[in-house]
Amino acid sequence: MGNGYAIVDVETTGLSPGRHHRVIEVAVVHVDFSGRRTDEWCTLVNPRRDLGAQHVHGISADEVRLAPEFAGIAGELAARLSGRVLVAHNLSFDLRFLSAEYARLGFELAASGLCTMELAGQFLGASSRSLTACCEAADVPMCGARSALNSARAAAGLLMRSLDRVGDVPPVRLNVPQVVNAYATQRRRAHIPNRDFLAERVEVLPRVGTRRYDEYLDVVDRALADGRPMEEELADVACALGLDAAEVMELHRGYFTLVGELTGGRA
Template sequence: MNGYTVVDFETTGFSHARGDRVVEIGVVTLDTEGNILDEWETLVNPMRHVGATHIHGICAKDVVGAPTFSEVADLFAADLTGNIFVAHNAAFDEAFARGELTACQRLNGSPIPVLDTMAIARRTLSLRSRKLADVCSALGIRNENAHSALSDARATALVLQTFIRRSAMDWHDIAAASRNFDGYTVHDTQHSRDHLRSRRDAAVTQETLSNGGWIDRAIGRRDIPDNWMTAQYFALLDAALLDSYLSTTEQTQLLAFAYDNGLSPAALSRLHAEYVQLVVRGAEADGIVTDAEHAMLRAVSTYLGVDLRQIPKAVDAAREPVRPRSMTISLKPGDRVSITGPVLRAQDSWASYFSARDVQVAGIAKATKVLIAGDPDSQSGKARKARQYGIPIIGESSVESVLSFD
């Protein structure tokens, strides 16, 4: 026996068999004496809605750029091989581990032998509740951030450590099934950790995005793009900033365009200044800049890292860039919209709202005019197809400001 691998998952729901997926993994490994050897964590892109954000605290934007389960499966399977799989309420975590590993061909589908710290607590502690929080409290263990996968895995590891050192259980007998289990397969024995993405990594990315500094991550050599490239980039900005919000997914799309076309940060800064200048001109065209337009200008300039006070100096007036489209979507009777993951209104409420305006609410098709999302970074099937078709995605709160009806 090599030791113990303590696992905790945060998931989109309660059943992998019914389509729920892992959104975060926390792993702590211990030796046979219960000494902690290593740990790692990562958010996981479930390629669907992230589920109960109010419980696990993970939003769709957090998992943008996070690896899928298959991309961390080798690292996970390697840590399990030869070790005892340990979890608190282990049946839950085992079911997700078995489902995810089997789906990406790192497990032969067999049930994984487990050691359940909840079951040990039931036998050894006189507690009314054996939830992790209650067991930790009884043992004097502090869980710094409950419902964060690594924090829960650390707490479970300390619970196990306490049981190992206090209990007279025959741990070698407990380990027998795990020691003989050979169901795992590791395809890549290198299994680098470079692609792991923690909650802290996600928070740093989002903070960088919020102040416009994200453009510095684009690298390249071309400083002056041609007019075609300007038009293409402005079209991306039109779609991305339609609701005056730049999601993490949209940021990734913009950076990919900049990288693929060799745009430097300096070139992007110039393009962004030109774009904001055009938006300013559009707002001033009727001689009145409303409060809503002021708010929109502040949001757009902030996301693009442009100081509105410097706009006249930042733009080369001798160059006439392509004018961006209007930052509104006009819907006509018979037009089609789609809804994904609503949170402000129920699906039926949105259907009634659009039906009253003779607009159809339906699934995603190439004719769909806009996708309205509870979270603009949603990884739902509708959201992925909308991005594939180039259909704008806006947040629910932006419906009245972005959509107009003929």
């Protein structure tokens, strides 16, 4: 049956591991099958490259300089995931990055799990995709500061609200040497990003209702709200989700029409 749930969140240098973007922070929150939060763990990760949009994640070069590389936390992370059901908000996003990090080390992370973005839409009355909007709909407390740990805690809250309707999901099996209590580096403080006019409206955009489409548009939401370059990274995301050019074009047409309506042309 497994050991419960591992709710994961990652902060990254960008939106696509296919563009050599890396994990720079990872958090895991454990929840047992009764819905009790039993443990949590978080560390910064040194990506050995630039940190990308620092105004978005708030992680500085000084903070990651002495942090372990992913190889240094891979065993610890494997121990915290293995035997548990993997959970994340837009699971496909976090899973792509974690799979890419393990693949660099010669290991395969072949996992499925639960997506709280989907659970919140199905069971908790959330009409939007964002973690903030889903938590508001489900009356789940969420810290306003941005960090992998705060996001994982919020997703754990969404899971706990949904547990009575969650079916059987296979736990993660990771054939990675498991090292417990590897050293972790914490960020000095969680980041409170500037929430501008566009970011606030993107946060409440309605979901489409098709899982792959919402997974893709959630990444578009992040890119647009954060002011990130989009074209090449989104092409990689679309490919990873199995979306063809016609589907992407139709999604973009509907999405940016709606953004224009919500922002009055200020996007």
